[in-house]
Amino acid sequence: MMARPLRFHLALLALGLLIPVVLFAVGVVERFATAQWDAREHGMRETARALSLAIDRELGQSIRALEVLSHSEPLAHGDLKTFYATCKAVVRSQQPWVSLALLDLEGRTVLSTEQPFGSPGAIEGERPYLREVLETGRPVISDFPFARSHGQPRVVVAMPVRKGQRITSVLVAMYAMSHFNKLWAEQRIPGDWLGALVDEEGIILARSRAADRFVGTHASAGFREKLRSAPEGFYPTVTRDGVESYTAVSRSQLVPWSVVFSAPRATFDAPIHRSLLSLVGVGLVCCLIAGAWAAWVGRRITLPLKALARAATDSAATSAAFGRVGPTGISELEGLRVALARTTALVAEREVVLRAKMSEAEAARAEAEAANRAKDQFLAMLGHELRNPLSAITSGVKVLSVARDDVRRERARALVERQALHLARLVDDLLDVARVSTGRIVLQKGSLDLAECVRRAVVALESAGRTRAHQVELDVEPAWLEGDEGRLYQVVTNLVSNALKYTPDGGRVHVRTRVESEHVVLEVSDTGVGLPPEVLPRVFELFFQADHTLDRSQGGLGVGLTLVKRLVELHGGTVQARSEGNARGSSFTVRLPRGEVTTVTPPGVDVVAPGQGLRMLLVEDHTDSRQLVRELLETDGHTVFEAEDGLSGLAKARELHPDVVLLDIGLPGLDGYEVARALRASESGRALLIVAVTGYGLREDRLRALQAGFDEHLVKPVDLARLREVLAAREPRVVAAS
CATH class of the missing domain: 3.30.450.20 (PAS domain)
Structure with a gap:
């Protein structure tokens, strides 16, 4: 290939830059013309609509x-x-x-x-x-x-x-x-423009220009056809007096008349043509100036480059030879001269940088691989923890279907209930961690006694049979603070459950509360397997578990302690784990600020007996769930009617006039919110007890349900004892516990 001077290539470069600019300018001009055209068309359409509205x-x-x-x-x-x-x-x-x-x-x-x-x-x-x-x-x-x-x-x-x-x-x-002739004056139609009123047969009813000649006559056949095709439009036409125009049409809403607004094409196009000519002229001048400027800049570049080339071809050239080339006046060429003189130093520096980047890439890859392994471990752990209770539930259901003696059936029923509650706890812990992590949990603070909270949590664990193989010792003194009772109950339950899980049968779990100055302290210690020193800093990490054996004897998803830490921090407190090592037990200490508290005497616990004799409507689209809930309610002596969607549920409620409606939210047809609003709007539905039974359990879901007219919001799977408490509000049957 024949070599050509740099100036030739600079000219090609300038041309290559100029062509896209010219194409871009052409596009801009075309868009500008289109925008002007659209603006004028829009103005004519709006004028026609204004005349039609008038x-x-x-x-x-x-x-x-x-x-x-x-x-x-x-x-x-x-x-x-x-x-x-x-x-x-x-x-x-x-x-x-x-x-x-x-x-x-x-x-x-x-x-x-x-x-x-x-x-x-x-x-x-x-x-x-x-x-x-x-x-x-x-x-x-x-x-x-x-x-x-x-x-x-x-x-x-x-x-x-x-x-x-x-x-x-x-x-x-x-x-x-x-x-109607006044319309043309009100809209200030220019003298060479035309406004007209035409009926559906194409007869001209009114005209702003030459009305005596054309009012009462028919418009052209082509124009009448366009009027019939659409109530509004914009198209080129020729008026009855022979003027080529652009016409906007708008039809009246009251009568089959159309307002016609026409502008001569020459008048319509003239401003656009003038703007285009101006833009083209300015563009040509700019191209000439750019060409002259490119030629001058090309000389400024080529002359210093020739000097650098002569220095580079000198047989005795060293790094000092480039310093003898006079100042070029161009920063890039000055940088090139310095770069040529420092080539060796820069190569060595580049090698160091490359090695550093390779080390960073290796570290990033190792971190990604560790994250991937953690993900795989969590998925395997999740599959293991979910399959265990599901397998037990499936087997228990099969035993219930074939067992003949009451002992085996009761044992299978208890197993199914226990594993279902375990599965629900796993899901609740995962959801709560996600809510806390995203800031979606809002604490409902009030004065509470942490000691009483501990007692209730331990009683609940005893009722579930969780403490049967352990010694649980309570050393609690009144410890009042300002906090969310439900969330602190969750903290206590998780800590005690964690201690029971990692303590062998026959071991001891000690729970203690005390007041220290402006803080309340909760301490849960055990005589269990303990924690090695290298594990202690990670026990509160999400999905982390110290037990990685294949049998996963302790089970769990590794979210309980994470949830404890984040709920405690939401209260402004701290939690700390301590252990002397393997097989030497562990201790968890929670320290919470007392805040503004008011000490009150806790009320006696009420025992709610199953309600009797209520007429109830159960609206649930899941057939199995509906059947089981119905059987439980009928066992308590209620009369239960069923509906499987929102529309039929609303119809049955209006027909049967029940005492209570148990209503799912996610229903086909009408959702639960719409059904509740419709019931509350009727005279018979104002005193009705409406309870939401749903899988939507966020705080905003509860607020939305109450705003829609629900009296109570229960999350699936529904606690039967809690449901009985709600039903007792309709027909109280309460016996105070001593």
Whole structure:
């Protein structure tokens, strides 16, 4: 390939840069022209719509005025003379109206402001608007505007006059078409532009220019076809007087008339053409200036480069040789000269940088691989923990189906219940960790005794059989603080459950509460397997577990302690883990600020017996869940009706008038919120007890349910004891525990 000077390549570079700029400029000009065109088209369309709305407003005012007259007291009492005088006064005050007339059902004129009162009525020619009023019973604006009277085009506005539900006569206003000529002046249409009013047959009703020649004649056949095809449009046309124009059309909403607004094409296009010519001229001048500037800059670049090339080809050239080249005046060339002199140093530096980057890449890869392994371990752990209770539940159900003796059936039932609760706890812990991590949990703080919270948590664990193989010792003193009772109950339950899980049978778990100055302290210690020193810093990490053996004897997902730490931190407290090593037990200490507290005496615990005799409607789309809940409720003595979707549930509630409605939220047809609102809107539903039974358990879900009209919000799987408490509010059967 023949070598060419740098200046030639710089010229090609400038040309390569100039071509996209020119293409971009052409695109900008084209977009500019299109934008101007669209803006002018939009303006014409809006003007046509404004004219159409003005016509609708005029005709609407006439309809309202006629409606007032049709209900006038003289007309209602048959005082036609007074009514005639009223009509005369209205015609004088209503500029568009030429006359008012009252017609009987045969089309005979009872009175007319164009005739003296008492003139004999006569049946005139066919009046289609009269027939339409009698058939529809509604006001009619005649679409036959060229029925002439006294040589003036008129529009008929007819209003039925009723006596009760029966039409007794028709009140007719004659509307002067010439009145619409004021529209063109109100819209300030330029003299060479055209405004017109055309009916559905293509007859010109009004025209801003040359009205005496064209009003009453037909528009061109092509234009009439376009009018029929769409109620609005914008297209090129040729007016009846031969002017090539762009036309915007808008149809009235009250009558089948179209407003036509036309601008001569030359006038419409002239501003766009002027703008385009100006842009093209400015672009050419800019190209000339750019070419001259590129030639001058090219010389500034090529001359110093030639000097550097001569220095580089010198046989005795060293790094100092480039320093003898005079200043180039161009920072990039100065940088090139320095770079050539420091090539060796830069290569060595680059090697160091590359090695550092390789080390960083290796570290990042190792971190990614560790994260991937952690993900795989968690998925395997999750599968293990979910399959265990599911497997037990499946086996227990099979045993229930084949067992004949009550002992085996009761043992299988207890197993299914225990594993289902375990599965629910796993899901709840995962959801709670996610909510705390994303900041979606809002604490509901109040004064509470942490010691009482500990007692309730331990009692619940004892009831579930979790403490049967261990010694649980309580050393609790009253410890009042300001906190969320539900969340602190969760903290205590998780810590005690964790201690029980990692303590062998026969071991001891010690729970203690105390007050230290402005803090409340909870301490849970055990004689279990303990924690090695290297594990202690990680025990509160999400999904971390010290036991990695294949049998996973302790089970769990590794989220309980993470949830404890984050709930404690939400309260402004701290939690710390301690252990002397393997097989030497462990201890967890929670320290919480007391806050603003008020010490109260806790009320006695109430025992709620199963309710009896309530009529209940259960609306649930899941067939198995609906059947099981029904059987549980019927076991408590309630009469239960079923519905499987929102529409049928609403219908049955209105038909059966139950005492209580247990209502799912995610229903087909109508959702639970809509059903609750509909029930509350009825007279019988205001005193109804409506309980949400749903899988949506966030705080905002509960608030939304209460706003929709629910009395209570229970999350699936529903605690039967809690449900009985809610039902007791409808029919109390409470025995106070000592």
